[in-house]
Amino acid sequence: MESLQVEEDATRAVRAEPRTWTPIKVAVAVGVVIFSLVFSVFLVVSGIVRGGGGNPPPHDEVCQDLPYSSVPVPAIKVGFAEPVGDWEACPVPTRSPRRDFPNEMCRRYRVPLDYSQGLVAGNITVTVKRSHAAKESDGQLWMMGGGPGSPSYSELGSISSPGKVDYTLDHRGTGWSTLLDCPKVRKQPGNLPWGNSWMKWVGLGNVSAETVDACLAEISEDIGAPKHFTAANAARDLASIIMAIQAETGSTADVGIHGFSYGTVWARRFLELQGQEFPVIVSHVGIDGVCSGDYDYGQYALMANSAGRRLLDEYCDADCRGKLGAPATGSLAAWFGRAVKEIDKAITDGSEGFCAKYLWERFAKSSALSGWTAKASIKEALGAIGYLHVTYGSKAMTEFVAFVLSLRRCVRDTAATTIPSDFWAVAHRIDLSVRVATRYLETYPSSFDAILHHIVGFGDMWKGPPELRAWGVKDARHGSCSLESWRHFFDEEVFWAPDFVTLMSRYQDVFNKYGYRENSALVHGSGRPWSNVTVLVTNGDLDGQTPLRFARAAFEALPTCKAKVELPTGRHCVSTDSCLQKVVNAFYGSPASSCPSGWVNPASSSDLGQALEAFDSGNCSAKKVETWTGLLPVDDCGREHSSSGCDKSFGAGGDGVCDMCFAKCVELLDKANVPNSRCVCASEAARCGARGNCTAGGFAFCSKEASHAGCDNEDELCQDPALVVA
Ligand SMILES: *[C@@H]1O[C@H](CO)[C@@H](O)[C@H](O)[C@H]1NC(C)=O
Numbered sequence: 029m030e031s032l033q034v035e036e037d038a039t040r041a042v043r044a045e046p047r048t049w050t051p052i053k054v055a056v057a058v059g060v061v062i063f064s065l066v067f068s069v070f071l072v073v074s075g076i077v078r079g080g081g082g083n084p085p086p087h088d089e090v091c092q093d094l095p096y097s098s099v100p101v102p103a104i105k106v107g108f109a110e111p112v113g114d115w116e117a118c119p120v121p122t123r124s125p126r127r128d129f130p131n132e133m134c135r136r137y138r139v140p141l142d143y144s145q146g147l148v149a150g151n152i153t154v155t156v157k158r159s160h161a162a163k164e165s166d167g168q169l170w171m172m173g174g175g176p177g178s179p180s181y182s183e184l185g186s187i188s189s190p191g192k193v194d195y196t197l198d199h200r201g202t203g204w205s206t207l208l209d210c211p212k213v214r215k216q217p218g219n220l221p222w223g224n225s226w227m228k229w230v231g232l233g234n235v236s237a238e239t240v241d242a243c244l245a246e247i248s249e250d251i252g253a254p255k256h257f258t259a260a261n262a263a264r265d266l267a268s269i270i271m272a273i274q275a276e277t278g279s280t281a282d283v284g285i286h287g288f289s290y291g292t293v294w295a296r297r298f299l300e301l302q303g304q305e306f307p308v309i310v311s312h313v314g315i316d317g318v319c320s321g322d323y324d325y326g327q328y329a330l331m332a333n334s335a336g337r338r339l340l341d342e343y344c345d346a347d348c349r350g351k352l353g354a355p356a357t358g359s360l361a362a363w364f365g366r367a368v369k370e371i372d373k374a375i376t377d378g379s380e381g382f383c384a385k386y387l388w389e390r391f392a393k394s395s396a397l398s399g400w401t402a403k404a405s406i407k408e409a410l411g412a413i414g415y416l417h418v419t420y421g422s423k424a425m426t427e428f429v430a431f432v433l434s435l436r437r438c439v440r441d442t443a444a445t446t447i448p449s450d451f452w453a454v455a456h457r458i459d460l461s462v463r464v465a466t467r468y469l470e471t472y473p474s475s476f477d478a479i480l481h482h483i484v485g486f487g488d489m490w491k492g493p494p495e496l497r498a499w500g501v502k503d504a505r506h507g508s509c510s511l512e513s514w515r516h517f518f519d520e521e522v523f524w525a526p527d528f529v530t531l532m533s534r535y536q537d538v539f540n541k542y543g544y545r546e547n548s549a550l551v552h553g554s555g556r557p558w559s560n561v562t563v564l565v566t567n568g569d570l571d572g573q574t575p576l577r578f579a580r581a582a583f584e585a586l587p588t589c590k591a592k593v594e595l596p597t598g599r600h601c602v603s604t605d606s607c608l609q610k611v612v613n614a615f616y617g618s619p620a621s622s623c624p625s626g627w628v629n630p631a632s633s634s635d636l637g638q639a640l641e642a643f644d645s646g647n648c649s650a651k652k653v654e655t656w657t658g659l660l661p662v663d664d665c666g667r668e669h670s671s672s673g674c675d676k677s678f679g680a681g682g683d684g685v686c687d688m689c690f691a692k693c694v695e696l697l698d699k700a701n702v703p704n705s706r707c708v709c710a711s712e713a714a715r716c717g718a719r720g721n722c723t724a725g726g727f728a729f730c731s732k733e734a735s736h737a738g739c740d741n742e743d744e745l746c747q748d749p750a751l752v753v754a
Pocket residue numbers: 138147148149150151
């Protein structure tokens with residue numbers, strides 16, 4: 029942290045310098061000074077450590093965050109983007125999540141790969157989508173998608189404002205803009221273990237660093253150097269297009285931009301460059317699900333974990349504790365962590381019941397291969413499932429809690445020959461989770477760009493393993509950033525996420541080779557104190573991807589007129605929630621500044637001020653988690669909790685005994701590699717009272733004799749071909 033401070037101040041000074049030198053001189057001369065400055069600080073620090081009495085014990089290790097670049101941003105003047113052709117039908121008609129625009133159109137623009145070099149040195153295209161044709165009096169409202177790696181087009185009109193045309197720009201490298209992909213490497217058999225699509229979002233699976241290297245080499249050759257696909261360049265793209273549209277329509281009406289999640293990094297770069305590299309063209313900036321200057325992916329597992337902790341410690345009252353069977357006092361989050369550890373230990377120690385086996389075979393065993401975890405471990409696989417539930421918000425999070433506690437009860441149920449009554453619901457939840465995890469690989473294969481995600485991730489939002497003290501860990505024994513100390517902490521304390529740090533670290537070197545490290549001042553900047561710019565910060569308090577602390581930090585750092593709304597129980601990105609509608613509408617409908625001159629808080633008499641007050645005094649500011657249900661429902665006799673077609677219990681008189689339930693039972697046990705699955709299911713049916721002649725094929729597996737036979741009578745019970753399950 030020391031050296032970051034030095035580095036930041038120095039580069040700030042550089043940027044404030046009048047730009048009388050040529051860019052190259054600035055870059056070289058100052059670059060050398062800064063480099064030696066930082067380097068000498070680093071030497072001094074290491075000197076002190078070494079000088080401090082021989083080899084320091086490991087717990088005194090001083091770690092250095094991976095520093096951002098101290099090379100100054102070259103002097104750039106952003107001009108108008110050059111349209112490629114006219115507005116036309118979009119590449120693929122899409123349904124926007126919140127409304128459809130029958131007259132939506134798309135247009136491509138040519139932008140420089142590298143703004144310091146201009147178009148002739150290399151250029152790419154980016155695609156803009158708009159809701160309808162613009163008149164001179166129309167303003168602009170831009171939605172900026174997240175990821176990094178998600179295109180923006182599907183966000184068109186997520187928020188609208190009267191008198192403004194809705195626009196989106198696909199971030200360079202994503203969607204309908206020049207897409208970062210390496211089809212030759214990707215399609216070569218063996219490079220990607222699960223077909224020819226990348227693991228989305230979280231990691232690249234167990235793709236080798238060599239494959240990623242080859243991919244980035246292909247991109248460098250066929251598209252352009254990956255290091256130009258930065259958040260800052262995406263902000264320049266947006267500015268050049270806003271100006272081009274204004275020039276074309278002759279409009280000087282208000283412009284707003286609205287970033288979701290990583291789109292807030294994109295928007296913050298815009299704020300930082302606005303008034304520097306291009307005029308102050310945007311007066312309303314919404315940032316929702318906020319990444320502040322201190323946000324980085326090293327903390328990603330901690331973020332999801334903090335949302336889980338908050339859910340348990342803040343939103344589960346005495347009644348809820350009762351439903352969960354939790355102790356009346358003490359940290360519920362800690363208690364929950366012990367439940368996860370108990371499950372992990374039971375399975376690791378080999379006391380495998382049906383539930384444990386099912387989780388292992390269905391997900392945990394292959395989760396490292398598929399990119400969900402760094403190693404095949406029950407605890408980490410549960411963490412991956414927990415993370416997925418966090419992304420879906422508080423209701424899903426309560427379901428995860430119920431799932432884990434039911435799983436523990438099931439694991440404790442060690443009567444090995446009969447199927448535990450928790451099995452059916454637990455297996456169903458595992459199936460659902462596996463389906464969600466698989467969807468990350470399979471759905472919308474082109475809409476998320478995993479390569480861009482990692483390039484920007486490593487360039488703009490990565491400092492290595494996290495600084496644990498900032499998260500209140502007093503005993504961060506190996507210093508702030510060692511992978512080893514992180515892993516120790518992760519194993520002990522993180523239950524709502526897989527080990528994202530290890531997952532990402534695997535690719536750090538190769539992305540640094542082709543990618544970039546963004547200028548430190550730019551990474552931490554939040555713009556300048558323009559009197560005609562207002563920023564609205566919105567965040568959910570159960571956001572596990574961009575927790576509240578970052579929204580608060582970003583808000584503090586903003587030098588302009590600003591407002592903030594925190595939505596209790598809100599998940600990641602809340603600005604489209606009905607609770608925030610009035611505030612958001614008032615914000616984009618308000619004049620350039622709602623703040624009295626010289627103030628950074630909106631006047632309470634302004635429309636925005638009124639809307640904020642209404643939020644604070646309304647029921648949205650007192651939302652509770654209403655979905656605690658206790659543990660998952662149990663059925664001794666196998667009632668299915670899914671829409672699988674089997675809604676009958678095993679048991680006397682149920683048709684399900686003979687077809688769907690039996691088939692489903694066998695299918696589930698086969699997936700868990702339980703031996704003699706048909707015998708187990710047949711005797712289970714018999715135990716539950718199924719008797720007599722089955723309607724399906726007349727197989728007497730549930731006859732009176734069978735009920736006593738169990739699996740001992742395997743041959744008679746289980747070898748009727750009619751019952752072979754596909
Ligand atoms: C775009 O880049 C190519 C080289 O990649 C160059 O030939 C072309 O002239 C550039 N376009 C413009 C408008 O400068």
